[in-house]
Amino acid sequence: MNEGSLTRLFSALADPTRRAILARLAEGEATVTELARPFGLRQPSISKHLRVLEEAGLIRQARDAQRRPRRLVVGGPLEEVDRWLHPFREQWERRFDALDSFLSRRSRTRPRKGETP
């Protein structure tokens, strides 16, 4: 994924309504009407959000010409976000490992009250 696509993706995620739409679609496909209802949005504004999500590759239209439901693209761009997080995740995991080994060293050298060392 190039930098432009990653920028488009993060921009698409930088909106609470769009994130809520994605969360709804993670549970299963939904029509525009079904998606608009919980947000109290009119069709043009929900359509605009859907277009942004579609252009970022996050959702697509399912093959049902009548209802035209939207569905989440499983994996795809969100796997890219996951991959992008990788070097940062390594850092916080290293921090947890360091804490773990500190605590286990501490419990070996300082037996709890009533315990024989």
Next chain:
Amino acid sequence: MNEGSLTRLFSALADPTRRAILARLAEGEATVTELARPFGLRQPSISKHLRVLEEAGLIRQARDAQRRPRRLVVGGPLEEVDRWLHPFREQWERRFDALDSFLSRRSRTRPRKGETP
């Protein structure tokens, strides 16, 4: 993390220069001058990017009054992105599991050439 913070965070990540700054800081702290150099940016524009990253909680100033280096906040907001990805990650992992079991079923029922079933 509330929706407002998550929106601020994704907006901060929706810029290739800011993502590159984070990647640089993942390797260790750096001063504004050191950060500006590889991007050929002037101080005001790098400072603006740093302010956006700071407001999103992604970086902070290290305790060195002279050099004022910036450092990555380990974990914090990026762990929130990781947590936000969780329900979506479950979906793509389910898909991989389904593919795995399909392939192992297939290799059990269709022995390779020359193999006795």
